[in-house]
Amino acid sequence: MIEIGDVSKTFTTRDGSTVTALSGIDLEIPDNQFISLVGPSGCGKSTLLRLVAGLVPADAGRIAIDGTAVREPRREVGIVFQNATLLPWASIVENVLFPLKIMHAMRPDSRDRAHDLLRLVGLGGFEDREPRELSGGMQQRAAICRALIHDPAILLMDEPFGALDALTREEMSLELLRIWTEQPKTILFVTHAITEAVLLSDRVVVMSPRPGRIDEIIDVPLPRPRSFDMEGLHEFQDCAQRIRSLIFGRSGRRLAGAA
Amino acid sequence: MPPEAAAPARRLSRLGQEVLLPTAVIVGLGLVWEASVHLFDIPVYLLPAPSVIWTDSVAIAGTIWGHTLATLYTVLVGFVVSIVISLPLAVALTSSRAVANAIYPILVLTQSIPKVALAPILVVLLGANELPRIVVTFLVAFFPLVIAIATGLMAVPSELIELGRSYKASVWQELHRIRLPYAIPFIFSGLKVAVALSVVGAVVGEFVNADQGLGYLIVSATAFFQVPVAFGALIILSVMGIVLFQAVVVIERVLFPWSAESGQNTIA
Ligand SMILES: Nc1ncnc2c1ncn2[C@@H]1O[C@H](COP(=O)(O)OP(=O)(O)O)[C@@H](O)[C@H]1O
Ligand SMILES: [Mg+2]
Numbered sequence: 001m002i003e004i005g006d007v008s009k010t011f012t013t014r015d016g017s018t019v020t021a022l023s024g025i026d027l028e029i030p031d032n033q034f035i036s037l038v039g040p041s042g043c044g045k046s047t048l049l050r051l052v053a054g055l056v057p058a059d060a061g062r063i064a065i066d067g068t069a070v071r072e073p074r075r076e077v078g079i080v081f082q083n084a085t086l087l088p089w090a091s092i093v094e095n096v097l098f099p100l101k102i103m104h105a106m107r108p109d110s111r112d113r114a115h116d117l118l119r120l121v122g123l124g125g126f127e128d129r130e131p132r133e134l135s136g137g138m139q140q141r142a143a144i145c146r147a148l149i150h151d152p153a154i155l156l157m158d159e160p161f162g163a164l165d166a167l168t169r170e171e172m173s174l175e176l177l178r179i180w181t182e183q184p185k186t187i188l189f190v191t192h193a194i195t196e197a198v199l200l201s202d203r204v205v206v207m208s209p210r211p212g213r214i215d216e217i218i219d220v221p222l223p224r225p226r227s228f229d230m231e232g233l234h235e236f237q238d239c240a241q242r243i244r245s246l247i248f249g250r251s252g253r254r255l256a257g258a259a
Numbered sequence: 260m261p262p263e264a265a266a267p268a269r270r271l272s273r274l275g276q277e278v279l280l281p282t283a284v285i286v287g288l289g290l291v292w293e294a295s296v297h298l299f300d301i302p303v304y305l306l307p308a309p310s311v312i313w314t315d316s317v318a319i320a321g322t323i324w325g326h327t328l329a330t331l332y333t334v335l336v337g338f339v340v341s342i343v344i345s346l347p348l349a350v351a352l353t354s355s356r357a358v359a360n361a362i363y364p365i366l367v368l369t370q371s372i373p374k375v376a377l378a379p380i381l382v383v384l385l386g387a388n389e390l391p392r393i394v395v396t397f398l399v400a401f402f403p404l405v406i407a408i409a410t411g412l413m414a415v416p417s418e419l420i421e422l423g424r425s426y427k428a429s430v431w432q433e434l435h436r437i438r439l440p441y442a443i444p445f446i447f448s449g450l451k452v453a454v455a456l457s458v459v460g461a462v463v464g465e466f467v468n469a470d471q472g473l474g475y476l477i478v479s480a481t482a483f484f485q486v487p488v489a490f491g492a493l494i495i496l497s498v499m500g501i502v503l504f505q506a507v508v509v510i511e512r513v514l515f516p517w518s519a520e521s522g523q524n525t526i527a
Contacts, residue, residue, distance in 0.1 A: 053425055073425045085418040089440045089517050102426040102436065130517055 002029040007061030020211035021047040032184040036197035044212025078147030082159040084139035086131040093127040117145040137168035307487040316491030329471040333461040337396025349408035378467035392464030399460030400453040407449025411442025444518040
């Protein structure tokens with residue numbers, strides 16, 4: 001269970017001005033839920049993820065995982081960034097094992113586990129390749145394996161498929177769902193793609209910028225397992241339409257106001 | 260991946276491009292030089308012909324070999340000292356703004372002092388021995404290396420740093436598992452510059468104070484109008500620079516192939 005209670009975060013920029021990245025965020029995420037964060041850039045999605053990861057402290061409010069306040073990074077969390085950010089000098093399997101090496105948590109069967117994970121995402125046989133020999137999609141899969149290697153209960157993903165082409169993106173979404181079904185965990189997933197958010201999530205959190213806050217939390221009433229065929233269903237369309245109107249309706253008004 | 264059969268052919272044409280072509284150009288220039296000297300009757304104390312340089316140098320090959328080893332020794336020790344000092348210096352420079360502000364002006368100061376002017380003072384300070392030559396070599400070579408390493412350490416994408424922090428990497432782990440490996444292509448660009456500059460530094464040191472070395476040989480040979488020998492020493496110095504530079508390139512390709520192909524070093 002992740003609890004985010006009335007959290008605010010303000011950054012001071014280099015020139016001394018302040019940016020309120022998040023203001024009054026309230027969100028409770030039960031175990032093993034899949035939650036997406038959508039919203040225009042600059043609305044604080046990455047910041048919220050960093051707060052939950054314990055990488056930056058909140059100015060006000062409370063963030064707790066399973067009842068303990070988050071003050072620093074925690075072992076039960078794995079992170080996937082927009083870019084694969086693999087270490088270019090290490091083989092794929094070494095990249096996947098990286099968190100265990102840092103945490104001094106290598107066990108005799110860790111290497112086998114890394115191989116299993118890589119096989120799970122279709123990278124069997126690429127264990128000893130170097131990142132530059134893999135396509136962007138393959139690199140991102142390896143990065144997902146790296147985030148899963150220590151079997152975290154919580155997976156934070158910051159636009160993980162943002163750098164991929166549309167086809168690879170759909171494929172990766174389904175793969176992520178399959179992993180999530182096989183190894184249930186709480187996933188907090190930032191995306192720009194509305195259909196992706198609806199397809200994947202139990203709930204979609206729509207955010208708005210300046211200051212970053214939650215506009216609305218939308219429950220996705222679609223059954224699981226999900227597939228892209230569901231895009232035609234009216235429940236899917238309703239969710240997508242609602243999110244779209246929250247995001248674009250608002251910015252449309254602002255554009256009109258600015259003109 | 261190219262088809263297996265094409266690989267040897269490609270290697271051959273690469274060999275042609277990288278070795279045969281420059282060799283042919285150098286041989287060609289040598290021939291033009293030789294011909295010009297004979298054609299225009301250029302006196303030997305102005306510009307000796309390559310053949311004269313060759314015969315005069317070979318005549319004292321043993322002596323020249325001794326001088327070459329002496330210079331090589333200074334170059335290598337100076338180069339190694341540069342590496343040993345530059346690495347922790349770059350780490351310190353990039354560790355905090357305060358340290359950077361404290362050290363950086365001193366580094367720049369060492370660079371603004373003309374090394375040729377400093378060398379005689381160093382001889383007085385350190386004695387007429389090996390030491391001032393090595394110090395001059397170091398002073399000439401280390402600065403670009405420090406800058407290259409520091410640039411590499413700072414170039415690490417913030418996401419990689421966050422990745423380390425999200426698994427609670429210690430400062431040391433962050434340095435040796437993320438920052439230093441990431442900086443390797445930068446370090447090698449710096450090493451290539453530094454090794455070339457080490458040769459320059461060693462010769463400057465030898466000009467000022469030495470009884471041995473190719474720099475000393477050039478000074479003493481020109482003093483006695485043995486211009487072909489001075490030219491011979493000059494050529495050996497260039498060859499030494501090229502060989503050392505290529506040695507760094509080869510070491511990088513063997514030890515860090517991903518670095519050599521990273522595009523950071525498009526020159527080598
Ligand atoms: N380290 C930082 N220093 C200063 N401002 C920041 C920093 N991180 C984020 N911000 C600001 O906070 C706001 C939210 O940023 P971010 O969380 O990255 O948004 P998103 O991920 O939704 O695009 C932006 O205005 C951004 O400029
Ligand atoms: Mg972001």
